[in-house]
Amino acid sequence: MTGSFGPSGQGGAVTEASTDDVALIDVSKRFGSVSAVEHVNLTVRAGEFFSLLGPSGSGKTTCLRMIAGFEQPTEGRIVLRGTDVAGLPAYDRDVNTVFQDYALFPHLSVGENVEYGLKVKRVGKAERRSRAADALAMVRLDDFGSRRVTQLSGGQRQRVALARALVNRPRVLLLDEPLGALDLKLREEMQVELKRIQTEVGITFIFVTHDQDEALSMSDRIAVFANGHLEQVGTPSEVYERPASAFVAGFVGTSNVLDGTVANRLRGSEDAFSVRPEKITLIAADAPHDAAEGEIRATGTIRSSVYLGERTRVIVDLDGGGEVVVVEQNRAATGEGTAPGTPVRLAWDRRFDQVLPIAPRPTDPASDEVLTDAVLSAEPT
Ligand SMILES: Nc1ncnc2c1ncn2[C@@H]1O[C@H](COP(=O)(O)OP(=O)(O)OP(=O)(O)O)[C@@H](O)[C@H]1O
Ligand SMILES: [Mg+2]
Numbered sequence: 001m002t003g004s005f006g007p008s009g010q011g012g013a014v015t016e017a018s019t020d021d022v023a024l025i026d027v028s029k030r031f032g033s034v035s036a037v038e039h040v041n042l043t044v045r046a047g048e049f050f051s052l053l054g055p056s057g058s059g060k061t062t063c064l065r066m067i068a069g070f071e072q073p074t075e076g077r078i079v080l081r082g083t084d085v086a087g088l089p090a091y092d093r094d095v096n097t098v099f100q101d102y103a104l105f106p107h108l109s110v111g112e113n114v115e116y117g118l119k120v121k122r123v124g125k126a127e128r129r130s131r132a133a134d135a136l137a138m139v140r141l142d143d144f145g146s147r148r149v150t151q152l153s154g155g156q157r158q159r160v161a162l163a164r165a166l167v168n169r170p171r172v173l174l175l176d177e178p179l180g181a182l183d184l185k186l187r188e189e190m191q192v193e194l195k196r197i198q199t200e201v202g203i204t205f206i207f208v209t210h211d212q213d214e215a216l217s218m219s220d221r222i223a224v225f226a227n228g229h230l231e232q233v234g235t236p237s238e239v240y241e242r243p244a245s246a247f248v249a250g251f252v253g254t255s256n257v258l259d260g261t262v263a264n265r266l267r268g269s270e271d272a273f274s275v276r277p278e279k280i281t282l283i284a285a286d287a288p289h290d291a292a293e294g295e296i297r298a299t300g301t302i303r304s305s306v307y308l309g310e311r312t313r314v315i316v317d318l319d320g321g322g323e324v325v326v327v328e329q330n331r332a333a334t335g336e337g338t339a340p341g342t343p344v345r346l347a348w349d350r351r352f353d354q355v356l357p358i359a360p361r362p363t364d365p366a367s368d369e370v371l372t373d374a375v376l377s378a379e380p381t
Contacts, residue, residue: 020044020079021045021171021172022043022079022080023079024063024078025078026077027041027075028040028075028076029059029071040059040230041230046204047203049198049218050204050222051208053223054225054251058226058228059229060210064176064206066078067172069093072087081094094172095171095172096172096173097174098164098176099161102161104164106148109147109149110141110146110147111145111146114145114164114167116164117164118132118168131167133145138201154181158178159193161178162178162197170203174208177208177209187214191214191217212251215236216236216239216253219235220235222252231247232248239252240253244357245356246272254276255276256275256277256324256325258272258273260272262321274354275352277313277327280324282314282345283296283345283346284343285344294347295349296345297350299318299319301344302314302340307330310330311327311330316344324346
């Protein structure tokens with residue numbers, strides 16, 4: 001049997017085709033009694049910008065360290081370019097890591113930092129120089145080779161760390177929250193730079209972040225983690241528009257998750273569902289309704305509204321219980337007609353309803369074991 005696919009698997013077999021650079025096959029990692037990663041199945045394609053997104057402690061770094069070879073999985077297999085790398089040390093893997101804290105040598109110059117890895121590999125001096133110069137040009141630090149790293153700004157240090165990894169020309173670059181230490185403006189600049197570099201050099205990036213905007217704006221695909229489980233893998237729009245669980249709906253953007261009672265009233269079904277705030281249109285009780293806004297799905301009363309310039313964020317108490325957040329673009333008006341106490345009708349297109357599975361929560365180990373057993377015993381032997 002080639003790996004068993006646990007409850008967090010995304011359906012479909014994990015392939016080992018040569019277009020996949022990295023595959024995790026039913027990988028679990030335990031540290032003593034701590035279960036850091038549980039039954040993760042995912043594949044990363046060659047040349048992809050692939051993000052691991054999740055809250056603190058969800059297992060992102062642990063996954064990255066297992067791919068790099070700094071940790072061994074407790075169970076499951078890691079496959080790089082079709083080869084099972086169990087037991088292969090980190091330095092023999094065609095993978096380089098950029099850490100959040102850069103880990104530069106403060107007593108060496110920028111150029112010496114970048115060349116360091118090549119020196120260890122006994123690459124000749126002339127080649128070292130030219131490859132380091134190329135790598136520094138790639139991160140737009142052409143004239144910085146002789147500077148001390150202590151004389152650089154945070155963003156420049158981050159670029160040196162990147163150049164130091166790129167100089168090895170790895171197939172896969174692992175980046176663990178590389179922009180975490182930068183202020184917002186620099187962070188946004190570096191997001192653009194990183195994306196440009198990745199497109200230019202065409203290597204596979206596996207990028208760890210807990211920032212959903214960063215993941216949405218940079219990635220070809222995103223893997224969303226919660227509590228060591230993989231909740232969903234998809235393109236940014238798939239993850240945003242079609243969240244696979246209440247967790248993803250809440251973690252990636254804002255969503256209204258409506259539970260069984262409300263769902264029964266609004267949809268005539270007990271399956272919980274989510275709908276994004278910007279998909280909902282508020283219509284005054286006495287105003288005409290344009291069918292293009294979707295059908296009227298609920299009525300309620302405005303509890304509060306906040307004017308935010310380009311948009312207004314409104315909270316509506318639904319008649320019969322429940323609340324939803326609505327975001328209205330301030331195209332013409334200035335958020336008027338949203339005073340607390342105003343009765344409203346809420347319209348949205350039914351195709352924006354995302355029905356959420358009533359699965360056992362991944363945080364509940366007891367129910368999870370039951371499901372795993374059920375899946376395993378259902379498999380042909
Ligand atoms: N060496 C270790 N020994 C014991 N527990 C560990 C070890 N490394 C990680 N863990 C635990 O494993 C879980 C996952 O940790 P991990 O570092 O992978 O999370 P993360 O998603 O990278 O979080 P963050 O966003 O905070 O960096 C956490 O509960 C953590 O405490
Ligand atoms: Mg981490």
